[in-house]
Every structure is written in structure tokens, then in C-alpha cells.
Amino acid sequence: MSQKSFGSLFEANKTESDDTDTQTTEVDLVETETEAEIPTESSSESSTETTEEKINPLQGTHYSIGIDLGTTHCVLSYVDISDPENEEIVQEVLQIPQLSAPGVIEDKPQLPSFLYQAHESELPEGESVLPWTAEPEYLVGEIARKLGEKTPMRLVSSAKSWLCHAGVDCKSPILPSDAPEEVDQVSPFQASAAYLEHLCSAWNKQHPNAPISEQEITLTVPASFDPAARELTAEAARSVGLKNAILLEEPQAALYSWIEKSEGDWRNHANIGDIILVIDVGGGTTDLSLIAVTEEQGNLGLTRIAVGDHILLGGDNMDLALAYTLKAKIEKEGKRLAPWQIQALTHACRSAKETILSDEAADNIAIVVPNRGSSLIGGTLRTELTRDEVDSVLLQGFLPSIESNEHPVMNSRTALRTKGLPYAQDAAITRHLAAFLTRQVNAVNDIEGVNLAENASFIHPSAVLFNGGVLKAPRFASRLMDVLNEWLATENAPEARLLTGLDLDLAVARGAAYYGYVRQGKGVRIKGGTAASYYVGVESSMPAVPGMAPEVQALCLAPFGMEEGSNEELPNDEFGLIVGEPVRFRFFGSKTRREDTVGTRLEYWEDDELEELDEIEITLAEENRTIGEIVSVHLSSAVTETGTLELQAISNQDDTHWKIEFDVRSSED
Amino acid sequence: MNNTQFNIDLELIPSTFDAIHAYLAATVFGLALTVIILLFALLMGMMRRAKENKQTKPSDNKEQAISTSIPKREPQVKIVEKIVEVEKIVEIEKIIQAPAPEPIILKESTPDAALQLLTLLQSEARFIDFIKEDMAAHSDADIGAAARVMLTGCSKTINQYFNVSPVRSEEEGSQITLAAGFNASEVRLTGNIVGEAPFKGTLIHKGWKVTDVKLPKLTEDHQAEIIATAEVEL
Numbered sequence: 001m002s003q004k005s006f007g008s009l010f011e012a013n014k015t016e017s018d019d020t021d022t023q024t025t026e027v028d029l030v031e032t033e034t035e036a037e038i039p040t041e042s043s044s045e046s047s048t049e050t051t052e053e054k055i056n057p058l059q060g061t062h063y064s065i066g067i068d069l070g071t072t073h074c075v076l077s078y079v080d081i082s083d084p085e086n087e088e089i090v091q092e093v094l095q096i097p098q099l100s101a102p103g104v105i106e107d108k109p110q111l112p113s114f115l116y117q118a119h120e121s122e123l124p125e126g127e128s129v130l131p132w133t134a135e136p137e138y139l140v141g142e143i144a145r146k147l148g149e150k151t152p153m154r155l156v157s158s159a160k161s162w163l164c165h166a167g168v169d170c171k172s173p174i175l176p177s178d179a180p181e182e183v184d185q186v187s188p189f190q191a192s193a194a195y196l197e198h199l200c201s202a203w204n205k206q207h208p209n210a211p212i213s214e215q216e217i218t219l220t221v222p223a224s225f226d227p228a229a230r231e232l233t234a235e236a237a238r239s240v241g242l243k244n245a246i247l248l249e250e251p252q253a254a255l256y257s258w259i260e261k262s263e264g265d266w267r268n269h270a271n272i273g274d275i276i277l278v279i280d281v282g283g284g285t286t287d288l289s290l291i292a293v294t295e296e297q298g299n300l301g302l303t304r305i306a307v308g309d310h311i312l313l314g315g316d317n318m319d320l321a322l323a324y325t326l327k328a329k330i331e332k333e334g335k336r337l338a339p340w341q342i343q344a345l346t347h348a349c350r351s352a353k354e355t356i357l358s359d360e361a362a363d364n365i366a367i368v369v370p371n372r373g374s375s376l377i378g379g380t381l382r383t384e385l386t387r388d389e390v391d392s393v394l395l396q397g398f399l400p401s402i403e404s405n406e407h408p409v410m411n412s413r414t415a416l417r418t419k420g421l422p423y424a425q426d427a428a429i430t431r432h433l434a435a436f437l438t439r440q441v442n443a444v445n446d447i448e449g450v451n452l453a454e455n456a457s458f459i460h461p462s463a464v465l466f467n468g469g470v471l472k473a474p475r476f477a478s479r480l481m482d483v484l485n486e487w488l489a490t491e492n493a494p495e496a497r498l499l500t501g502l503d504l505d506l507a508v509a510r511g512a513a514y515y516g517y518v519r520q521g522k523g524v525r526i527k528g529g530t531a532a533s534y535y536v537g538v539e540s541s542m543p544a545v546p547g548m549a550p551e552v553q554a555l556c557l558a559p560f561g562m563e564e565g566s567n568e569e570l571p572n573d574e575f576g577l578i579v580g581e582p583v584r585f586r587f588f589g590s591k592t593r594r595e596d597t598v599g600t601r602l603e604y605w606e607d608d609e610l611e612e613l614d615e616i617e618i619t620l621a622e623e624n625r626t627i628g629e630i631v632s633v634h635l636s637s638a639v640t641e642t643g644t645l646e647l648q649a650i651s652n653q654d655d656t657h658w659k660i661e662f663d664v665r666s667s668e669d
Numbered sequence: 670m671n672n673t674q675f676n677i678d679l680e681l682i683p684s685t686f687d688a689i690h691a692y693l694a695a696t697v698f699g700l701a702l703t704v705i706i707l708l709f710a711l712l713m714g715m716m717r718r719a720k721e722n723k724q725t726k727p728s729d730n731k732e733q734a735i736s737t738s739i740p741k742r743e744p745q746v747k748i749v750e751k752i753v754e755v756e757k758i759v760e761i762e763k764i765i766q767a768p769a770p771e772p773i774i775l776k777e778s779t780p781d782a783a784l785q786l787l788t789l790l791q792s793e794a795r796f797i798d799f800i801k802e803d804m805a806a807h808s809d810a811d812i813g814a815a816a817r818v819m820l821t822g823c824s825k826t827i828n829q830y831f832n833v834s835p836v837r838s839e840e841e842g843s844q845i846t847l848a849a850g851f852n853a854s855e856v857r858l859t860g861n862i863v864g865e866a867p868f869k870g871t872l873i874h875k876g877w878k879v880t881d882v883k884l885p886k887l888t889e890d891h892q893a894e895i896i897a898t899a900e901v902e903l
Contacts, residue, residue, distance in 0.1 A: 101788075101792065102891075103891030104785075104788075104886070105885055105887070105888065106885040106886070107883070124890070124892075126888060127888060127890065129888040129889070366817060368815075368817050368818050370795060370815065370818045374798050374897075375802065376795050376798040376799050376815045376818065376819070377799075377802050377804075377807045377811050377814075377815040378807065380811070380815055382814045
């Protein structure tokens with residue numbers, strides 16, 4: 001393990017040293033491999049496929065593939081990068097064959113991120129065939145979503161949100177969470193791997209000469225994913241054979257897609273000193289990021305300066321909110337609704353919401369829930385969704401017009417851990433946004449060329465980029481812009497402008513594919529590194545006070561903005577670890593403390609400064625040592641090329657490395 | 670009765686050769702000779718004809734040889750015609766077609782695609798449910814509510830699986846001109862059809878054409894006849 005990571009660090013350092021000009025770095029790499037084969041690199045396009053693979057496994061790949069492993073949908077986009085001379089980018093989105101009903105296979109650009117554990121007598125034999133396998137291990141995609149609508153207890157959904165859920169072991173079979181014993185449960189990790197597996201098979205079926213395991217893969221994750229969730233995602237990719245996969249934050253991917261779509265024109269829409277706010281409201285999550293436009297040797301550079309929290313709030317909440325509004329309305333008339341009717345109501349609300357939010361003229365939309373039986377006319381349930389209801393439920397409920405100092409309402413929930421996901425308590429996206437901008441008011445302090453007015457109480461974005469299906473609705477988008485501009489106006493800041501031109505459903509995957517192209521040294525690359533600084537909790541040495549837990553100090557392991565491929569060591573802080581016994585550390589992250597360097601010890605911090613993450617665990621393996629022996633170690637941290645954080649304990653006597661695990665999560669503490 | 674002159678005694682053998690017997694013998698001999706000559710002549714004649722047959726076989730086919738010479742002449746006339754028209758390639762084709770017109774093949778649509786469309790319309794739009802309803806038993810308001818379900822579903826299905834676009838982009842009711850050689854399967858003329866193209870007329874219906882069909886694929890064992898499964902809730 002240690003050897004492998006060492007290798008990647010070495011390689012990474014090399015690229016980092018030449019970060020400003022990646023192209024030269026790559027040429028260097030080629031030269032070191034075999035000099036004789038360099039001429040073939042510039043030879044005709046047709047020969048590149050075979051010859052390149054010999055030159056360099058990194059460059060020999062043919063496509064840059066971007067995979068958006070979303071909470072509700074997965075998308076795969078790709079760019080042909082086999083010709084290094086080619087400046088023109090042709091982006092394509094993979095049509096993913098999937099079962100849409102038993103025995104029916106449809107090609108769709110999106111693969112719904114659902115997994116269904118069918119009962120053995122539920123599907124006739126041979127009806128779950130896919131183009132690449134006669135018997136898929138799991139039912140995923142459209143068919144899972146459809147079957148799950150009627151049998152929710154066998155449906156696995158939102159596996160991605162579970163990955164970032166503290167307090168559960170993401171590798172233990174826990175989904176579907178309310179399944180009866182008879183149903184085989186899967187882990188969130190397995191479910192994510194199953195979606196990836198489906199995408200890989202679909203790709204390999206359509207590109208038999210370019211197996212996906214040999215391509216450049218970029219996998220997107222929410223900017224707010226903690227190190228453990230990132231590691232799990234990377235591991236899921238490795239488990240299906242995607243060894244080259246690297247991680248990219250979704251809001252960054254959206255910005256890349258915008259850059260790619262503008263075909264070079266983006267430089268006319270972005271100025272030095274701009275702060276771009278990326279708001280990504282997807283089906284299940286809301287993700288916020290700030291990216292500053294800086295000057296870099298006379299060119300425009302981009303630096304991601306802050307990311308928001310993991311907010312489980314999205315379009316699905318809105319549909320549900322509308323459905324429950326209508327349910328209340330119908331029940332007022334004295335009718336009772338069955339669960340399936342609420343389900344159908346939610347469905348009908350989704351399309352009605354889209355119509356009413358995109359069409360200024362549509363005022364009232366009739367909602368009809370037909371009978372489940374074959375008689376369609378008699379048993380229909382009829383109601384109406386009015387513009388006022390949409391306004392009050394969606395705009396007032398999710399995007400209220402508030403002051404910039406109003407922050408999400410947190411009811412102190414009971415300390416009991418529930419089985420479900422930690423959904424956002426406050427549904428108001430604007431309040432989450434206000435809190436984020438206020439927290440990050442110091443985000444540009446160290447960024448040259450980007451200045452903030454002195455009296456600013458929150459960071460002033462000068463441009464906004466929207467992403468995610470929800471913001472396709474013009475009235476949502478304009479409402480969000482209005483609220484933001486009101487805040488800016490009260491502080492006499494210029495209005496933020498909206499950056500347009502994204503395909504909000506596919507942008508993340510497209511941006512990810514484009515990122516693979518950018519990594520070859522073409523186009524601008526967003527800098528950023530880690531979006532938080534990380535700390536381990538260390539007990540301070542002081543006399544024990546009965547009834548009081550010992551004070552904890554936070555020791556900074558990895559600073560804010562640590563770049564991929566860099567590593568840090570803490571030689572001055574020694575720990576004695578017992579061989580063979582698992583040792584656990586408390587683990588913290590901070591999205592605001594930018595000034596802390598490696599080795600900084602914090603004795604005191606504000607509640608909202610440091611966020612406690614899941615504990616990390618280290619077990620010293622016995623290798624040449626006896627159980628019970630105490631070994632003096634120091635800690636080190638590294639950000640791998642993949643984009644995951646790697647913590648290690650290094651022996652002070654010899655150079656043995658032990659990996660510190662994130663993903664040991666358990667609910668019993 | 671015993672000693673009559675004309676009594677025939679079959680046991681009596683003549684002992685002398687009289688004139689009557691000599692005459693009889695001569696007659697028998699003469700007749701036999703005639704028969705032999707006739708038979709011989711007949712045999713010779715048949716042999717000669719058989720020889721003639723053998724000579725004609727290799728050059729012509731059997732049937733023609735057996736039949737009269739009239740049908741033999743007909744192909745010869747045709748060959749002359751063909752030689753005359755060799756220069757006009759197109760007309761040769763016509764002539765080749767003309768004597769043996771191709772059998773008219775009517776396209777038989779496979780039921781699978783039709784059944785598949787019904788399945789899609791049923792699952793998205795409850796199409797079969799709707800048309801199987803007894804309209805007379807319900808009020809217009811109820812039918813309207815159900816029709817809304819059906820129509821939104823139908824339009825969703827059709828738009829998803831077919832790319833439908835108008836044949837003519839002009840506004841209905843406007844005057845349009847059809848140049849000579851317009852596609853008659855795209856545009857149908859009605860009313861006062863006289864004269865030569867270009868035709869001027871009013872666009873009554875803009876027409877629809879499907880530019881793309883993206884029906885889902887079916888697995889080998891899929892039973893297309895089941896357009897809606899029965900549903901049993903446990």
C-alpha cells in the first residue's frame with residue numbers, strides 16, 4: 001500500500017512542479033519513457049490508437065470520459081482525445097441502454113440512479129436481459145425506478161447521499177432501509193458500484209475497441225463530499241475496473257462545461273476579480289461553490305475558493321411539498337388518499353411544476369390521478385394546482401425573499417440517530433445561500449486581484465452560474481437572482497450577472513469529460529485543492545477533572561487548498577501507537593480556516609468553524625513487530641492524483657507506513 | 670341324305686391334285702407374297718423416319734421437334750426485335766418487364782411494432798383503458814378528466830418515440846405553389862385538378878411526417894401481445 005502511494009506521489013510531484021505548463025510536463029514524461037517512439041506521436045490519426053498505448057499508459061487512452069454519478073441520475077459524456085494536435089472538441093453523451101419495463105430495452109442519455117431488488121417470481125425469465133448480459137446482478141435504471149414506485153420497500157434510492165452520511169457504515173448492507181428481512185439488502189457502496197458497472201458495460205458494448213478501463217475517467221462528486229465519501233466513490237470506481245478515475249467537484253464540472261460551450265468566448269464574459277457563484281440544485285442535493293477569476297501570467301485563471309455544506313435539499317423535496325399541499329386540499333373535501341395516490345400525485349405535480357414555472361401564461365393546471373384499475377373514467381381524482389399555490393409553496397417555501405443575515409433555522413433535533421438520511425431541516429435554499437456567503441466572507445482575503453468592499457458582511461459574487469434540473473425553470477432562476485441582487489444592492493455592490501448557455505441536465509458529465517481534455521494541458525484549469533482543512537482531535541495533557549471529558553485540541557493535518565499530488569508530514573507531533581490494536585481519532589474539517597498550516601494546534605474554536613467528521617481509525621499491522629509493542633509514529637497527509645485525501649502514520653524508527661482508514665464507520669460509539 | 674353331292678366329309682383327304690386345288694394354292698401364295706411386300710415397305714418407311722428424328726434432335730429441343738414448325742418461327746421473330754432495340758437500353762428493360770410483370774408484393778406489417786406502440790400508449794396514457802370505456806355511462810366532466818390523462822400521456826409517448834414534423838411549413842389557409850415534379854406522396858391535390866404544374870392552391874392541411882422512430886428494443890422472449898400486465902397487490 002505504502003509503496004503504491006509513494007509511486008503516485010512521486011509522479012504527482014513531477015506534474016506539480018510544472019503546473020503552469022502542463023504540456024511540457026507531458027512531453028517530459030514521454031521522453032523519459034522511450035525516445036525512439038516520439039515521432040509516432042505526431043503521426044497520422046489512424047495510427048495513434050495503437051502506437052500511443054505503447055508510449056505512455058496515461059496518454060495512450062483514447063477518450064476522456066466524464067461520469068456524473070448523480071443522486072437521481074447518472075450521465076456519461078465523452079470527448080475523443082486520441083489526437084493531441086486536435087484543438088476541436090466534439091462532445092458526446094452516451095446513450096445508455098437500459099430496461100425500461102420487463103423485456104423492453106431503451107436507449108436514454110440518463111440512467112436513473114435506482115436499484116431494485118426484484119422478487120424471484122416478479123419478472124418472467126429472460127425479461128431482464130441487457131445487451132451485454134443475460135442476467136444482470138441488479139436491476140438498475142429506469143426499470144428500477146418504475147418498479148420501485150409501486151413497491152418502494154424493494155427500491156434503493158439516493159445511495160449517493162448515504163455515502164456522505166455520518167454514522168453509517170457505507171459498506172454494510174443497509175439499503176433499502178425499510179426492507180423486510182427477506183429482501184437482500186445492499187450497501188450504498190455496492191449500489192454506486194452497480195450504477196458504474198452498468199455505465200461501463202454500456203460503454204464497452206458500444207466501444208469494443210476502446211475498453212473503458214483504458215480511458216481517462218473523471219468522476220464527479222459533490223463539492224461538499226467529505227474525505228471518506230470521496231474515498232468511497234474512488235473505491236467504487238476501482239472495484240468496477242476504472243483504475244484511472246479521478247474525482248472532480250460537480251460545481252467545477254459545471255463551470256468547465258460552461259467554458260467548453262462558450263468555445264473560447266468565456267474570456268469575454270469573465271473579468272479578473274470576478275467571483276463566480278455556482279449554484280447546483282439537483283434532484284436531491286444543493287451544492288454551492290465560489291470560484292474566483294484571477295490573473296495568471298497575463299491570462300485568466302480560475303481558483304475555487306470555497307464550497308458549501310452538504311445540503312440534502314432539491315427538486316424532489318419540491319414535488320413532495322406540492323403533493324402534500326394538494327393532499328391537504330383534497331382531504332379538506334372529505335376524501336381520503338391512499339399511499340399510491342400520493343405517489344401519483346407527486347408525479348403529476350412534477351410535470352405541473354415544470355409547466356407552471358416555465359410558462360408565464362399557465363395559471364392553473366389540472367391535476368388528475370387516475371384510478372389504478374382498468375376503468376379510467378369513474379375513479380379519477382381531480383384537483384387543480386394554482387399559480388398561487390406554486391408561488392407560496394415553492395417560491396416562498398424554498399426561495400423566500402429574505403435578508404442576507406437570515407440563516408437556516410436549526411431545530412436542535414433529538415440526539416437519537418434515526419435510520420433515515422439527514423435531510424436539510426430548513427427548506428429555504430436562499431437561507432442556506434445567505435449562510436454560505438456570510439461564512440465565506442473572508443474567502444478572497446488571500447487571493448490577489450480579487451477584492452471585497454470593506455464593509456461587506458458577506459462575500460459579493462459578481463457572476464452566477466446555475467446548474468441542476470430545478471433551475472431550468474425560468475421563474476426559479478429569476479427569483480434566485482432577484483434575491484441575491486437585493487442583498488448586493490443593500491451593500492451597494494454591483495448586481496451579479498447570470499452566466500448562461502449550460503445544458504443543466506448534462507452539464508456536469510460534459511464538464512467532467514472536458515476536464516480530462518484540460519488535464520492534457522489544453523485550456524484553463526480551475527485550481528483549488530482541498531476545499532477544507534482537516535484536523536485530528538488530540539487530547540490535551542492536563543490533570544483529569546472528574547465528570548469532564550478531557551479537552552480536545554485540533555491538530556491540523558492538511559491545510560486548506562492542498563493540491564492534488566502534494567503531501568505534508570508532521571514530524572514534530574509524535575504518537576505512541578500499540579501494534580495490533582485499533583486506535584481511533586476524532587476527525588474534523590473546516591471550510592473557513594484558510595490560514596492554518598500543517599501542525600497548527602487549535603485549543604479553541606467556534607462551533608461553526610470546525611465540523612466534526614467521522615472518526616478515523618488506524619491499526620498497526622504486525623509486520624515484524626509483536627502485538628502490544630508501542631511504536632512511535634508521526635502523521636502525514638497527502639492528496640492523491642485521484643483527488644482523495646490519504647492519511648498515513650509513519651514510524652519514527654524505520655520508514656514503515658500505515659494507512660489510516662476513513663471508511664470505518666459504525667453507528668455504535 | 671347320305672349320298673348327296675354337297676356332303677362335306679372332313680375326314681376325307683383328296684388323293685389327286687385337281688385344277689381347283691392348284692388354283693387355290695396359287696391364290697394363297699399370291700396373297701402371302703403381297704402381305705410380305707407391304708410389311709417390308711412399311712418397315713423401311715418407319716426406319717427412314719427414325720433416322721430423320723435423330724438428325725434434328727441436337728439442333729432443336731424435343732418439343733419443338735415434335736410440334737409443327739410454326740412455334741419454331743415465333744422466337745425467331747422475337748430475336749429480330751431484340752436486335753433492333755439493343756441501342757435503347759431503357760426500352761429493353763421495359764420489354765423485359767413487360768412480358769413478365771413482377772408480382773405485386775404488399776408489405777405486411779409485423780404485429781410486434783404495433784403491439785409495442787399499444788403497450789407504450791397504454792402504460793403512459795391508459796389508451797386501451799380509455800377507449801374500452803363505455804362513454805355513455807359518464808358525464809362529460811368525468812370523460813374530460815380522463816381524457817386529460819390520456820391526451821397528455823399520448824402526446825408524451827408520441828413525442829418520445831417519434832419525431833413528427835409537418836410536411837409543409839407554410840401556414841394552413843395560405844396560398845402555395847407546387848412546382849412540377851412535386852412529391853405526390855407528400856402532397857395530395859384535391860378539387861379542381863386540371864392543367865399542368867406549377868399548381869397554385871390553398872394549403873388545407875399541413876400534413877405530418879415521421880422523420881425518426883426510436884422504438885425500444887425487445888428481448889427475445891418478450892410477449893408483445895401482453896400490452897398491459899394484470900396487477901395484483903399483495
